[in-house]
Amino acid sequence: MDEEREDRPSFGGASVGDLVQWEAGGALQFEAPKRVRFVSEDGKWIGVEGSQTGIPMSEVIVEQKGTAQPPVIPFEKPGVALTAGESEWMRNKVGNDTNVRLLVEGEMGPKEIGKLIKLLQAQKAVLEDDDNEEAAN
Known part of the structure; x- marks a missing residue:
């Protein structure tokens, strides 16, 4: 048994x-x-x-069982090729018709994520300014 x-x-x-x-x-x-x-x-x-x-x-x-550091396996969308040394780090839906795909070349750690957040916050501010200018006209 x-x-x-x-x-x-x-x-x-x-x-x-x-x-x-x-x-x-x-x-x-x-x-x-x-x-x-x-x-x-x-x-x-x-x-x-x-x-x-x-x-x-x-x-x-x-x-x-896998290794302690699993390989990064790129998740490619048909027709969209990665360049040498590039990997898809993240893919998310952020709106009804909006998807985001983050491609990375090199290491992605807490420091790099912090810088990316600052860049996204700056881009958000620029887009909000554009929206405010359009609403004023």
């Missing part, structure tokens, strides 16, 4: 950088394990390389 339990896969527990398989309805969904790109904040969903589909953590089998 214990041998049967050892043969059954354990579901969940995936982290960024792990190689995982997805089992849904009793069938494996990937030809080969895929690397985890992100884990949702609540830990219930993951995303894997080459896909924008969320996968339930409860259907994930960890095939191989």
Whole structure:
């Protein structure tokens, strides 16, 4: 009986950088394990390389634990290529018809994020000034 339990896969527990398989309805969904790109904040969903589909953590089998520093896997939009040394650091929807894609070349740490925040605040102020000028005319 214990041998049967050892043969059954354990579901969940995936982290960024792990190689995982997805089992849904009793069938494996990937030809080969895929690397985890992100884990949702609540830990219930993951995303894997080459896909924008969320996968339930409860259907994930960890095939191989990742390294301490998982690779940065660029998430390219069809028709939009990254330049050499560039990686997609973040992609978010910020409005009904507005999406943001942050491409980075080099390291991105707290210092760089702080500078980016200052740049975005300055850009916001410029756009607010433009809106105020248009409203005055």
